[in-house]
Amino acid sequence: MTKKIKIFSLLLLVVMVMAACSDNNASGDSDADSGSDSGGDSKAANQLLKIGNDQEPAGLDPHKVPAHSSIRIYEKVYDSLLTFDENMELQPELAKEWEQPDDTTYIFTLREGVTFHNGDKMTAEDVKYSYERILDEETASIAKSYFDKVESIEVMSPTKIKFNLSETYAPFLSYVASTNAAIVSEKVVEENGDLMQVAVGTGPFKFEEWKPDNYVELSKNEDYYKEGQPKLDGIRYITMKDESARLAAIRTGEVHLTTLSSQSIPLAEKNDKLDVKGYQSTEYSYVGFNVDKEPFDNKKVRQAISLAVNRQEVKDIVWKGDAILSGPIPESMGKWAIDVSEEELYQHDIEKAKQLLVEAGYEDGFETTISTASTYPDMIDTAQLLQQQFEKIGIKADIKQLEWGQYIDTWKSGDHEMLVGRNSSGSDPDRSISFFFSTDGSANVWGFSNDKIDSLSEKGRTTTDKEKRREIYNEAQKKLIETSPNLFLVSPKKFFIVRNNVENYTPSANEPENFNETIIKQ
Template identity: 40%
Template sequence: MNKAKKWLSLSLSGALLLGLLAGCGGGSETTPAPETTAPVEETAPSEPVAGGILRYGTDSEPTGFDPHTVSEEASLRVINQLYETLVATNADMTFYGELAESWEIPDDVTYIFHLRQGVKFHSGREMTAEDVVYTFDRVLGKTEAGDIGALGSSSSYFGGIESVEALDPYTVQFTLAEPNAAFLNNLTSNYGAIVDKDVIEANGDLMRADGGTGPFQLGEWLPDNCVELTKFADYWEADRVVLDGITYYLIGDESARLAALRTGEIDIANLSSTNVTAAEEEENLAVLGYQTNDYIAMGCNLSTPALQDKNVRQAMSYALDRQAIINIVYNGQAAVSSMVPPAMGHWSLDVSTMDLYQFNLDKAKELMEAAGYSEDNRLTLKLAAGLMDSLRQAAVVIQQQLAQIYIDVEITNLESGEYVDIWGKMSTPEAGFDLMVVNDGAGTDPNRAISFFFGSTASANVFGFSNERVDELCALGIATTDEAQREEYYNEAQEICIDDCTKLCIASPMKYFVTSTRVHGFSPSAADSSNFRDTYLTQ
């Protein structure tokens, strides 16, 4: 039985679901499940109630917890609780110091950070400037133990760093090769998480080890079942953390997650818009909706001969009825999007009037016929989708829409680990797939949104797109702090990427957390970097 089927069967049986929740410390006396679904008091107490385990129903299996190499959502949900960065952003995207209490920028290429003193890793060792130096040596491929530089995961973020120096135990200086307007933004990503050198040297990597400073530390991980985090007693802001821990239960079926919320077996879960209406009708549940910086897209493997023809790629863009996909997959709760989603404000192009975003079957068929295809000579393409509900559903709608323009799509839904492995090969024949439906995060700066996924040498440019002008525009955009000039550069880059159609961006969805009304102090983040540091439970 594959993982998806295992989660589904666990989810659809009440008895088995209770067994699942009993793992990883489930059923703790500090957080008993309510015996009924009667509504609780809506008014939160004036002071947080100490203790309790937050029970999170998650939709997919983490692949590991190394912040410098992992990018899929299920893992990042956990990583965000374990690790911290020098700086972070508030809900309004302004910066504040996290592991750095302050910083200064004496010139365009120099950043000096003053670290908080007394911050401890989960190992108990104090974090110093040498750990910051080690962290960035690691992501840039300058270390021996735990070297991940060959993976290139952080090249689009930190490749412009010339040096990182410890000026004293609590002061670190970054010197850039050239000005980088997105540098502070980049530091807020998981790739900028500060890690414990000793833990990496002892374990080889951080996929199943914990080298963080965050409010929670890694406890038990039972694959295909649950992940347990416990409160870190020596956290530098220990008085701020109220929960005793968090347990992530793997419940792949969305209807089962909603059922577990209704019966009080879990406290929080991510749900699609399809089930939000039902959740809103429950008096003991609260719905938190937010516009994300994520988007779904369909990428083309350019090693597939048929997809090297731009006519075919553009034909698929005309054949995609993006609004229909939004209506079916997201219940209308999403916005048509480029690779810079509307949540990023003025950085995002208004694609609603762009020609290649218009649903036009006649134009699509004309381009396919120009490429040599017809009803008597149909093209067959293999499409890979992940286990996220939205990716599976979008794949089916895409299959139906492309069937109208002489393209037969064969869908395979992959498990998380296999999906990530294939994703990294999607510009090569070794992938075994011609198309892939992806859910990508644009981050908080347009340079991340474009150069990270479309730069010719970028690690996340897995579909093989390459355009010298886009590379040039991204280089120009990162080198100036003039926002109007940056917007001009990135708008042109978006237009080129859209015209090429290697990656057909579709929609940026609203996302929803549904919580028990006893959950307080939790605010979702548009960049999906939500942290439970301030969350607490009422009984």
């Protein structure tokens, strides 16, 4: 009898365990927290951070591609000479130190023993090649205008390099810290023609594989110069353009981290296995005009449209209130931003807008097209809301939704009439003004040219006194609002939704995706 009881008890225990496992799997919240993966439950699988990515990358070349969907990947593969910390203070990266003997000379001393992911040693020659590639017209680098004051670059030794500038240039070090000034390997560029489909840097993660419309995978750089970093064994960016798919994936644990719009945040907050991490971004939403095309070559038309736009509605409807009014320099840039709330062209005034259209010769309004990206709900919602607002002053706008690659091509070529999008202010006010709106700015895709903006841009770049620079950029912002090549709308709050077994990760405006210390708790 005792033996039978023991056998019965053992069978009962097995049944209970199986039932418990069955209940866990049927709960609708199956846990990727366990670290299981199609490749088994190895350490690599356990420490593979899976991210639901809202967009396919547009290429991997840090010198050419400005799309956020690309930057969030290649910024982990490449390093620059300098970087910023969470307080926006310059810190050494590939350069362990730097000095400025005079106003136009910068000398960087490189870290020794740093290697590219292919095993090649990184030297001052690579730094020289990278900057010359950026400055080469044929590269068509997005960062070219950052360094147009660089007159010559001298390799002083394998670990020391000198930059000679043509004149005093206040934002130089800030741009050296840009991801778009990443140090690349000449050998890799020559072997591949460009870096759009390959990525070999010195950063904390190595590029492994890109399966289009599926995922991009990075692996840990075991030889990273920062000892003990990264903690993760890899990152997989899984393409999930549909927000409902990302919401389902983060709920069930298919991914560890993703982004959601303001509309979906309440749904995520109800799940006790998820953390919502928000921060005020350095981005602003905008509608831009091709000022080479009628009627947008007329300033009064652009001003009329600004008065027709109800920015409060954009904030409340598109972003559910999770945004603040913005000019060309968003509020997250601190003292560099102006208070735009009292600016005349930010006041919603339909009658004055109609009067300006009459003065411009468009008393009956006109027809136009608003182009935007089909895979970003906020851009579509903004375009649709603007379409309704424009109707009140007689402007009939069709909306053209473009796939991401086509949208980027349209942005670059200026082949648009009105374009809805988002920009980032970067780390220096020069980017917000010169980069986007000076006549020769690398990202001036609007055909816009204004002598006053060019003059203020030049003054801001060559003035080192911070208070005087602030006054210059205040004036430049007001001039941009008055001339309206873009209408600056709002600066949104951004959200990451994170499984609560992901530790040591806190997004910030400057470093939204620093995973060097991140681990997945088992």
